[in-house]
Amino acid sequence: MAGLCSAFYCLGRSQAEIKIVKEQVEVIKYVDRKRAEIHARPNASRDELLKLMRAGQL
Numbered sequence: 001m002a003g004l005c006s007a008f009y010c011l012g013r014s015q016a017e018i019k020i021v022k023e024q025v026e027v028i029k030y031v032d033r034k035r036a037e038i039h040a041r042p043n044a045s046r047d048e049l050l051k052l053m054r055a056g057q058l
Contacts, residue, residue: 044052
């Protein structure tokens with residue numbers, strides 16, 4: 001009985017670790033995609049940045 005419990009514990013733990021790794025990979029992909037979108041935009045002028053800051057978008 002104890003062996004069966006420890007086997008299920010190890011199996012659950014390994015699946016939880018796999019889920020954490022998958023979530024971290026998804027976060028990294030999201031950050032990379034957003035970074036690419038930001039770098040693809042043309043450089044904003046000072047006036048545009050001030051306007052965005054005043055509107056609470058920056």
